[in-house]
Amino acid sequence: MTETNRTLPPEALDAWAHALRERFGLGEDDIPISLILDLARDVANGVARPAAPLSAFVAGLVAGRAGGSPADVQSAVTSITEAAKSWDG
Structure with a gap:
């Protein structure tokens, strides 16, 4: 089984967001990357990573x-x- 590096460098994240915007006809403000990353961080730390x-x-x-x-x-x-x-789950 081949291992792949799933860590996404910042420039790849920007490229992925750009591809999503193009595919779905979204504007620049429609994908607030830092807001979503902060949400993921806070939930991962406060609840659990899979959350x-x-x-x-x-x-x-x-x-x-x-x-x-x-x-x-x-x-x-x-x-x-x-x-x-x-959360005190």
Whole structure:
């Protein structure tokens, strides 16, 4: 079995975000990379690592259902981050 390095350097993350924007017709502000990475960090540290991608998905779902504006994204991420910081699971 061949091992691959799954660590993504910052420039590759930017390239991936650009590819996603192109594929789905998204604007520059539609993918707030640092906000999502901060969400993942806070959830991984406050809850558990596997909870990070789930939480990012839920943030997108909640934001989309609220209208999908950048403010909706910020609100959903803030709410999930606050929940993670107070998690005592």
